[in-house]
Amino acid sequence: MNRNSSAAEPPQGVGAVRAGRTPSGANPTLSEAEIVAAALRVVRVDGVDKLSMRRLSRELGVSPMAPYYYVADKSELLDLVATAALAGIRIPEPESGPWQVRLRALIDQIDEKLRKHPGLGDVLIEQMLKKQLTLIDAAMEILFDAGFSPRNVLTAYATIHTYLFGRSRVVNDNGPGPLPQQLPKSFARAMAHVDDLRGKYFYEFGIATVIDGLEAQLVRQQSAK
Amino acid sequence: MNRNSSAAEPPQGVGAVRAGRTPSGANPTLSEAEIVAAALRVVRVDGVDKLSMRRLSRELGVSPMAPYYYVADKSELLDLVATAALAGIRIPEPESGPWQVRLRALIDQIDEKLRKHPGLGDVLIEQMLKKQLTLIDAAMEILFDAGFSPRNVLTAYATIHTYLFGRSRVVNDNGPGPLPQQLPKSFARAMAHVDDLRGKYFYEFGIATVIDGLEAQLVRQQSAK
DNA sequence: ACCTGAACACCGTTCAAGT
DNA sequence: ACCTGAACACCGTTCAAGT
Numbered sequence: 001m002n003r004n005s006s007a008a009e010p011p012q013g014v015g016a017v018r019a020g021r022t023p024s025g026a027n028p029t030l031s032e033a034e035i036v037a038a039a040l041r042v043v044r045v046d047g048v049d050k051l052s053m054r055r056l057s058r059e060l061g062v063s064p065m066a067p068y069y070y071v072a073d074k075s076e077l078l079d080l081v082a083t084a085a086l087a088g089i090r091i092p093e094p095e096s097g098p099w100q101v102r103l104r105a106l107i108d109q110i111d112e113k114l115r116k117h118p119g120l121g122d123v124l125i126e127q128m129l130k131k132q133l134t135l136i137d138a139a140m141e142i143l144f145d146a147g148f149s150p151r152n153v154l155t156a157y158a159t160i161h162t163y164l165f166g167r168s169r170v171v172n173d174n175g176p177g178p179l180p181q182q183l184p185k186s187f188a189r190a191m192a193h194v195d196d197l198r199g200k201y202f203y204e205f206g207i208a209t210v211i212d213g214l215e216a217q218l219v220r221q222q223s224a225k
Numbered sequence: 226m227n228r229n230s231s232a233a234e235p236p237q238g239v240g241a242v243r244a245g246r247t248p249s250g251a252n253p254t255l256s257e258a259e260i261v262a263a264a265l266r267v268v269r270v271d272g273v274d275k276l277s278m279r280r281l282s283r284e285l286g287v288s289p290m291a292p293y294y295y296v297a298d299k300s301e302l303l304d305l306v307a308t309a310a311l312a313g314i315r316i317p318e319p320e321s322g323p324w325q326v327r328l329r330a331l332i333d334q335i336d337e338k339l340r341k342h343p344g345l346g347d348v349l350i351e352q353m354l355k356k357q358l359t360l361i362d363a364a365m366e367i368l369f370d371a372g373f374s375p376r377n378v379l380t381a382y383a384t385i386h387t388y389l390f391g392r393s394r395v396v397n398d399n400g401p402g403p404l405p406q407q408l409p410k411s412f413a414r415a416m417a418h419v420d421d422l423r424g425k426y427f428y429e430f431g432i433a434t435v436i437d438g439l440e441a442q443l444v445r446q447q448s449a450k
Numbered sequence: 451a452c453c454t455g456a457a458c459a460c461c462g463t464t465c466a467a468g469t
Numbered sequence: 470a471c472c473t474g475a476a477c478a479c480c481g482t483t484c485a486a487g488t
Contacts, residue, residue, distance in 0.1 A: 029451085029452065030452080052479085052481080054479080054481080062453075063453065063455075064455095065455085065483095066453055066454080068453095068483095074482090125395060126395075133408065134409060136412055138411075140411040140414075143411075144414070144415075150414050150417060150418060151418040151421060153415040154415040155418075155421060155426065155430045155431070156430070156434075157415065158422055158431070159435075162388055163384075163387055165391070166391025166392075167387050169351060170386060183362075184358055185366070187358055187365055189378070190368075190369075190376075190379040193375060193380075194354070194379065196376060196379065197379070197383055201380065202380050202383055205380045205384065206380070206384045206387065208445075209435060209442055210384075210435070212438045213434035213435055213436070213438025213441070214438075216433075216437035216440075217434055217437065255471080255472085278462060278463085279461070288474075289463095293463080293464095294471060294472070298463075
């Protein structure tokens with residue numbers, strides 16, 4: 001129904017160029033980089049849940065199976081997308097401040113990427129201990145510096161991870177919506193501030209809750225020893 | 226390939242029973258209750274992501290469109306499933322203790338239901354402010370009692386909600402897995418305790434982090450006024 | 451080496467039809 | 470009133486084939 005995307009037509013008859021790049025801008029062959037770029041485009045515009053192998057192939061102007069030459073399956077594609085989306089995050093230097101500050105600096109950057117890539121949290125929350133090891137390691141190093149025991153470093157990281165990547169799913173697009181019947185009392189009182197959930201206030205509150213909570217666990221750990 | 230499920234064959238020729246229930250156990254007609262029960266069976270055994278309208282119809286031994294006579298679409302089915310799965314939660318009495326204790330009592334019950342219904346957190350995390358109003362209201366009332374401002378009641382609830390329903394997705398089934406290359410330093414140190422993530426320790430730590438963190442926000446709120 | 455095309459086993463859902 | 474059957478527009482993926 002829609003027009004085809006503005007990408008070039010399947011570039012097979014442009015000339016007798018055997019391999020490599022064409023003189024013009026048209027792509028003679030795909031590449032992993034192009035595939036990831038196209039996937040990221042879809043994710044940024046329509047969100048991860050709209051990214052399908054078939055949609056990706058349309059975006060690239062190739063047949064549905066073409067991307068499979070470069071990626072084994074969809075889950076590998078999502079791994080590549082996640083890695084690309086999280087690229088450019090700078091790990092705070094150890095001297096840049098106390099652990100709480102360094103942790104926030106790291107979390108803030110991740111959250112920024114998540115905002116730009118709707119639904120990405122969903123991808124990242126599951127794979128957790130399999131991918132993005134460098135990033136996770138950086139967070140864990142901060143927690144070690146804070147004084148957490150190895151066991152609590154893992155658990156504390158999992159707590160952060162759960163909150164950070166789950167956050168994006170809460171109260172996303174769905175507008176106010178026709179709320180049914182008359183609302184329960186406390187619910188109605190609180191709901192006067194729904195708009196706060198979309199903005200920075202909820203973010204600040206939530207992250208502060210987690211970090212302050214972690215501080216409390218650190219104190220408990222030390223007074224238990 | 227598989228055998229058909231052990232449910233009765235499509236019960237059309239059992240007798241000339243016009244309507245209502247048959248003398249035997251076979252169902253002459255469907256009902257919302259039966260549909261929800263079948264859906265819950267699928268969820269408990271295989272998880273929410275295996276629950277499809279078609280799988281549900283197979284489970285019931287009817288044609289794929291039959292359930293649509295009782296539920297408008299899949300999202301309505303999921304709402305019914307979520308409500309049924311959360312049934313039986315007892316809201317702690319106001320006199321049963323301080324807010325932290327009452328909140329935990331509520332959260333513990335919800336988490337128990339979530340454990341029995343894999344993937345249900347995913348359903349609940351999105352609908353948040355549209356369904357389960359009574360449960361949400363109960364949580365919010367506790368937060369009001371604690372002394373949170375209306376705005377912070379909503380934000381605090383959202384923080385709990387995010388963590389509680391996101392928790393189930395982290396480190397679920399995927400076994401140890403063939404971890405690649407050699408691991409980064411802090412990561413490797415912490416990973417010696419992976420097994421803790423599946424057990425009660427992670428739950429205790431995480432919930433304590435959130436509640437202690439909320440306490441800290443309450444103090445901040447009061448000292449800011 | 452790189453891509454296409456047909457096919458399979460799935461989805462959710464609409465719509466007309468059967469009893 | 471309650472259910473079926475065919476059909477449509479989607480998925481991910483396998484497998485054989487084309488250049």
